[in-house]
Amino acid sequence: xxxxxxxxxxxxxxxxxxxxxxxxxxxxxxxxxxxxxxxxxxxxxxxxxxxxxxxxxxxxxxxxxxxxxxxxxxxxxxxxxxxxxxxxxxxxxxxxxxxxxxxxxxxxxxxxxxxxxxxxxxxxxxxxxxxxxxxxxxxxxxxxxxxxxxxxxxxxxxxxxxxxxxxxxxxxxxxxxxxxxxxxxxxxxxxxxxxxxxxxxxxxxxxxxxxxxxxxxxxxxxxxxxxxxxxxxxxxxxxxxxxxxxxxxxxxxxxxxxxxxxxxxxxxxxxxxxxxxxxxxxxxxxxxxxxxxxxxxxxx
Amino acid sequence: xxxxxxxxxxxxxxxxxxxxxxxxxxxxxxxxxxxxxxxxxxxxxxxxxxxxxxxxxxxxxxxxxxxxxxxxxxxxxxxxxxxxxxxxxxxxxxxxxxxxxxxxxxxxxxxxxxxxxxxxxxxxxxxxxxxxxxxxxxxxxxxxxxxxxxxxxxxxxxxxxxxxxxxxxxxxxxxxxxxxxxxxxxxxxxxxxxxxxxxxxxxxxxxxxxxxxxxxxxxxxxxxxxxxxxxxxxxxxxxxxxxxxxxxxxxxxxxxxxxxxxxxxxxxxxxxxxxxxxxxxxxxxxxxxxxxxxxxxxxx
Numbered sequence: 335x336x337x338x339x340x341x342x343x344x345x346x347x348x349x350x351x352x353x354x355x356x357x358x359x360x361x362x363x364x365x366x367x368x369x370x371x372x373x374x375x376x377x378x379x380x381x382x383x384x385x386x387x388x389x390x391x392x393x394x395x396x397x398x399x400x401x402x403x404x405x406x407x408x409x410x411x412x413x414x415x416x417x418x419x420x421x422x423x424x425x426x427x428x429x430x431x432x433x434x435x436x437x438x439x440x441x442x443x444x445x446x447x448x449x450x451x452x453x454x455x456x457x458x459x460x461x462x463x464x465x466x467x468x469x470x471x472x473x474x475x476x477x478x479x480x481x482x483x484x485x486x487x488x489x490x491x492x493x494x495x496x497x498x499x500x501x502x503x504x505x506x507x508x509x510x511x512x513x514x515x516x517x518x519x520x521x522x523x524x525x526x527x528x529x530x531x532x533x534x535x536x537x538x539x540x541x542x543x544x545x546x547x548x549x550x551x552x553x554x555x556x557x558x559x560x561x562x563x564x565x566x567x568x569x570x571x572x573x574x575x576x577x578x579x580x581x582x583x584x585x586x587x588x589x590x591x592x593x594x595x596x597x598x599x600x601x602x603x604x605x606x607x608x609x610x611x612x613x614x615x616x617x618x619x620x621x622x623x624x625x626x627x628x629x630x631x632x633x634x
Numbered sequence: 635x636x637x638x639x640x641x642x643x644x645x646x647x648x649x650x651x652x653x654x655x656x657x658x659x660x661x662x663x664x665x666x667x668x669x670x671x672x673x674x675x676x677x678x679x680x681x682x683x684x685x686x687x688x689x690x691x692x693x694x695x696x697x698x699x700x701x702x703x704x705x706x707x708x709x710x711x712x713x714x715x716x717x718x719x720x721x722x723x724x725x726x727x728x729x730x731x732x733x734x735x736x737x738x739x740x741x742x743x744x745x746x747x748x749x750x751x752x753x754x755x756x757x758x759x760x761x762x763x764x765x766x767x768x769x770x771x772x773x774x775x776x777x778x779x780x781x782x783x784x785x786x787x788x789x790x791x792x793x794x795x796x797x798x799x800x801x802x803x804x805x806x807x808x809x810x811x812x813x814x815x816x817x818x819x820x821x822x823x824x825x826x827x828x829x830x831x832x833x834x835x836x837x838x839x840x841x842x843x844x845x846x847x848x849x850x851x852x853x854x855x856x857x858x859x860x861x862x863x864x865x866x867x868x869x870x871x872x873x874x875x876x877x878x879x880x881x882x883x884x885x886x887x888x889x890x891x892x893x894x895x896x897x898x899x900x901x902x903x904x905x906x907x908x909x910x911x912x913x914x915x916x917x918x919x920x921x922x923x924x925x926x927x928x929x930x931x932x933x934x
Contacts, residue, residue: 335819335820335823335855335858337820486933516895518892518895518896519635519854519892519896520635520637520895520896520897521895521896523635544847544925545925545929546888546891546892546925546926546929547844547850547885547888547892547924547925547926548850548892550847550848550850550851551850551851551853551854551892553851554819554851554854554855555635555854558635580925580928580929581925585847588846588847591846592818592819592846592847592848592851595816595818595820595821596818596819596820596821597820624847625844625845625846625847625880625881626846626847628880629845629846629880633786
């Protein structure tokens with residue numbers, strides 16, 4: 335098996351995870367979680383987002399979260415930005431790392447941000463340009479890069495077109511997302527092989543959900559295609575709050591466990607990571623979908 | 635990716651799955667499940683076992699189950715046999731397909747059947763010899779082929795030794811089992827590559843558990859090593875009843891879903907398989923660990 339020696343894990347629980355929780359999480363607990371995650375060896379995380387408080391009330395405390403967290407030297411705290419307005423808010427807070435997003439599927443982009451992909455790209459290109467002139471790190475998520483809930487399978491050419499456009503904007507990182515968790519390992523291997531063939535300057539990161547139980551199988555496929563950076567969410571937070579019992583984002587602790595068992599380094603302390611799971615378990619008061627935290631007398 | 639066109643799925647839910655249920659399942663429901671599974675396109679299953687009713691009360695109705703099921707032409711109904719006594723009982727019932735087992739780890743074999751591996755092999759060799767003289771199909775499980783709860787990682791040479799011995803006994807199928815679900819994809823790829831290099835006449839089958847969330851990742855690794863037959867358990871039944879919330883055997887419906895999404899045929903009707911999940915959900919009255927049955931408005 336073609337495997338890297340080191341894999342980078344980007345924690346998205348405080349943002350992509352918590353934004354899907356039906357129950358409003360107190361700001362104190364968000365700050366506590368981000369501070370605890372900062373002690374695990376994780377070097378990059380999505381901390382919050384400047385989205386509409388009307389649409390995503392869970393993220394209404396973005397400014398307060400950013401003000402209150404204890405920033406650890408060497409840890410990057412990213413903020414998700416949907417549009418120019420969110421970007422202006424993030425600038426006021428002195429945010430130095432932003433995450434933007436566009437879909438690879440036209441219908442999904444329309445439903446998500448009420449505009450065509452081309453219009454999203456046009457507006458966000460301005461954000462990228464300004465951000466880069468301010469030395470702000472720009473991560474860019476491509477949603478529904480494999481499957482769309484409305485259009486089903488997404489042609490690889492659609493994804494490649496977006497990747498090329500983002501590369502021409504000189505973004506720092508392109509995150510290829512299986513938003514609904516329905517990608518399969520064969521497709522993942524093929525899509526990432528084509529993307530990596532483009533030899534982008536931007537880092538290429540994989541982002542999987544475990545909705546259909548395939549996040550780890552897809553990770554193995556992506557690893558073999560040459561991907562060595564993955565998003566994950568503590569406890570498996572995330573996904574869709576309207577699908578009770580369905581799994582969310584790929585769980586950080588399970589992913590780190592798998593990689594370590596395979597002899598792949600992550601720089602992350604799994605014991606400390608499990609303390610973050612305990613914290614989030616108490617806060618969400620629901621059954622999390624990660625696996626290893628449920629094993630009695632776990633030996634790691 | 636190196637992938638087969640067709641993968642054979644062997645259903646083990648009625649035996650390996652149900653034997654782990656704390657709640658006693660009525661014989662009627664077992665018969666109903668096996669009959670329903672027989673209509674899905676599954677061609678082979680473990681139906682029950684002649685183990686000690688004192689140790690495994692869930693399987694005390696083995697003879698009745700075997701008498702009452704509607705046998706479908708072309709479907710193989712296997713019975714697990716722990717020892718010579720169980721074999722004699724199975725002969726009385728006219729069983730034509732048996733499954734035997736031995737561990738690759740000395741401590742596990744000792745705790746499981748209270749004898750060393752060599753002694754197990756000696757006793758079961760007699761069963762194999764007699765079974766073969768009666769044209770009985772012999773499947774042979776190697777438990778703890780990757781990890782042992784007592785000895786931890788199991789050296790690949792221990793597994794190869796058992797495989798070679800079983801091949802010399804001319805068994806029909808060798809099932810390489812990750813009994814505690816802790817194997818990792820790298821190890822799975824390496825162990826199966828070595829086993830398949832032996833070019834056994836016996837069919838080589840993989841058997842994974844999802845305890846650590848790795849069953850599908852391990853399946854992908856095994857597929858790439860060349861394995862094209864896998865055990866799975868309807869609903870993800872199985873595993874350890876003393877680990878509440880922990881996942882059990884690899885779920886049949888999730889596995890079939892993944893393979894079909896990858897364009898790999900199984901000959902199984904996923905809609906009918908999901909009816910089996912509904913049946914078992916009602917019978918076990920607990921939250922099953924399979925994923926796709928939890929998705930609302932599932933499109934397959």
